[in-house]
Amino acid sequence: MEYVRRIVDQVLDRKQEAFNAINIIGPKGCGKTRTAKERCSTVIEFQDEEKRDGYLAVADTSPKLLLKNKKPILFDEWQDAVKIWGAIRKDCDDNPESVGEYYLTGSTSRKIDTPHTGTGRITELLMFPMSLYETGESNGSVSLSKIMDDESYDIDGVMSDLTLEMLFIAACRGGWPRCLALSSEEAKLEIAKDYFRQIYQKDIIAIDGVRRNPELARTLIWSYARNMATTAKKSSIFADVKATQNTTDKTLFSYIEILEQLFVIKDIDAWTPQIRSRTAIRSAKKHIFVDPSIGIAALGISPRYFNNDLDLFGHVFENLVLRDLLVYADAHEGRIMHYTDDTGIEADAVYQNSDGKYALIEIKVGANKIPEAEKSLLRFKRVIQEHNKEALKNSEHPHPIYREPSALIVICGTAPMAFTTENGVKVIPIGCLKD
Secondary structure (H helix, E strand, O other), rough: OOOEEEEEEEHHHHHHHOOEEEEOOOOOOOOOOHHHHOOOOEEEOOOOOOOHHHHHHHHHHHHHHHHHOOOOEEEEEEHOHHHHHHHHHHOOOOHHOHHHHHHHOOOOOOOOOOOOOOOOOOOEEOOOOOOOHOOOOOOOOEEEHHHOOOOOOOOOOOOOOOOOHHHHHHHHOOOOOOHHHOHHHHHHHHHHHHHHHHHHHHHHHHOOOOOOOHHHHHHHHHHHHHHEEEOOOOHHHHHHHOOOOOOOOHHHHHHHHHHHHHOOOEEOOOOOOOOOOOOHOOOOEEEEEHHHHHHHHHOOOOOOHHHOHHHHHHHHHHHHHHHHHHHHHHHHOEEEEEOOOOOOOEEEEEOOOOOEEEEEEEEOHHHHHHHHHHHHHHHHHHHHHHHHHOOOOOOOOOOOOOOOOOEEEEEOOOOOOOOOOOOOOOOEEHHHHEE
């Protein structure tokens, strides 16, 4: 199958100019090995049955010999030959001017403690599943980064062909590259289901060899799925699990830590307008899946289920959009956060650049929710403006002011066209969005 260039390739382009070696991490099946292979002249796969014994023998006795192959070199499943890490680190020390020579990929479900961290020599890059732009559901005609950087950027009139039914399928299928090689829609849906089974049956044990209860893990993932894209308290999630499982909070916290290490679940941090404020630290985090298809598989539902439960799909869709925003933000050194306060002001997502510019984003499935989302964003902006006005009243002792948003955005599932409202809010169909 022809390689589909990934958005993360932009990040790899930068990193290979600065570092000797790159360790690509991320969820199982997100395409780490294939992406690395595209850049390498030599591929050493430690799980290649025909060459495995020979590779492992060399790696165990004299790993530096493997570094004499034509560069760049990919070491796939490097955890099987742990000494290769030290050999690469030493070579990086000896040849600091040589960059982009080594790539490492491996199994997420195996945690290896190396004697040396590789800091400053071996950089780490997190890879996500494919965004809707990469899988082809989005035509990519509206660039999020251009909206942030160019005030004159015109998005009005750009069309999307993505239907609600197509979104149902895309969410259940997930952003797994394996699906691109399959022609049957039913077969594509099996990939996420299989990943889900492997996570709770095998990976939670394989990661560190500790025996864990698969049924407890399955129930915990199910509870997270019920609270997808919410700021539900851990106590609420734990109560779900304890209804059928005899366990403790301490055990459940340990399982959550493992699921995070496996890149199954992720928490989105809270945002504050003032970077030195403690508000974000105290605020609840939003719980999402690295790919919503895993949560959907845990719930045991199909795309057709959402025909009668658009409320649940609203949470799934928010998770889907947040996944894509994480992919896009990483490519441009940005961050994705969320905001909610006690006064009712909120933003489903806050896209913040490294230069401090940020966009407030509302995520809605239906186009009929656009006016409500616009009203919420404008209220948020108005509160910031009013705060700044008040803060500057005393010219001798002004209070800190908040930076105003560079953009107000509504990302919509069913909007047929991108447009800008009279109040300057950008409405973007998810079927048009790219980084």
